Amino acid sequence: MKKAAKIIGIVAGIIVIIVIIAVLASPDEETEPFNEQAVTPQTVQAALSDVSGTSVELGDCITDIQVLSHAGTDNPDDFIVHVYFKPESIWDEEDAVQTAVQSSIKAMEILFQNEAVAEVAMWEQLEFTDKYGSTETETAVRLTMTKITADQVVNWETVSDLAWADYSSFFDLADLEYIHPAIAQEL
Numbered sequence: 001m002k003k004a005a006k007i008i009g010i011v012a013g014i015i016v017i018i019v020i021i022a023v024l025a026s027p028d029e030e031t032e033p034f035n036e037q038a039v040t041p042q043t044v045q046a047a048l049s050d051v052s053g054t055s056v057e058l059g060d061c062i063t064d065i066q067v068l069s070h071a072g073t074d075n076p077d078d079f080i081v082h083v084y085f086k087p088e089s090i091w092d093e094e095d096a097v098q099t100a101v102q103s104s105i106k107a108m109e110i111l112f113q114n115e116a117v118a119e120v121a122m123w124e125q126l127e128f129t130d131k132y133g134s135t136e137t138e139t140a141v142r143l144t145m146t147k148i149t150a151d152q153v154v155n156w157e158t159v160s161d162l163a164w165a166d167y168s169s170f171f172d173l174a175d176l177e178y179i180h181p182a183i184a185q186e187l
Contacts, residue, residue: 060088104174
């Protein structure tokens with residue numbers, strides 16, 4: 001009797017171990033690529049969570065995402081995406097602009113793969129201190145591009161390479177750009 005109970009216990013233990021190994025070895029559920037998902041703040045955050053290759057890991061620095069449906073665009077089924085991000089560190093004014101440009105290029109390349117995204121606005125937020133010592137977070141650089149412009153980009157990697165050499169080359173491509181006056185005067 002004891003021998004039978006021992007054998008049952010061993011068999012049950014082996015089954016439990018096999019189940020645990022099977023669960024751990026099974027691949028995670030793969031999510032749809034962003035271009036096949038609904039455009040929401042959550043799907044945008046997930047799509048941008050692994051964006052790197054710039055001096056900032058964009059996913060860790062995103063402070064807000066706004067998805068506006070049909071906000072002044074021609075198509076009632078499209079969205080305008082605003083991504084606000086605050087890099088942890090910036091060396092100087094040129095680095096602030098370069099970080100904004102490279103982060104925008106990488107994010108726009110991903111976001112415009114979804115046909116429902118009609119416009120992307122990237123808002124780099126930094127701390128600014130006035131002459132009285134008051135510090136506030138303000139928009140340092142804002143870059144906006146429409147789907148129409150993005151569809152003309154043949155190779156995002158080439159655009160990125162050109163912007164590394166001269167970030168202002170992306171300003172010629174973007175539909176709107178803004179640089180905080182305190183940064184602009186130092187460039």
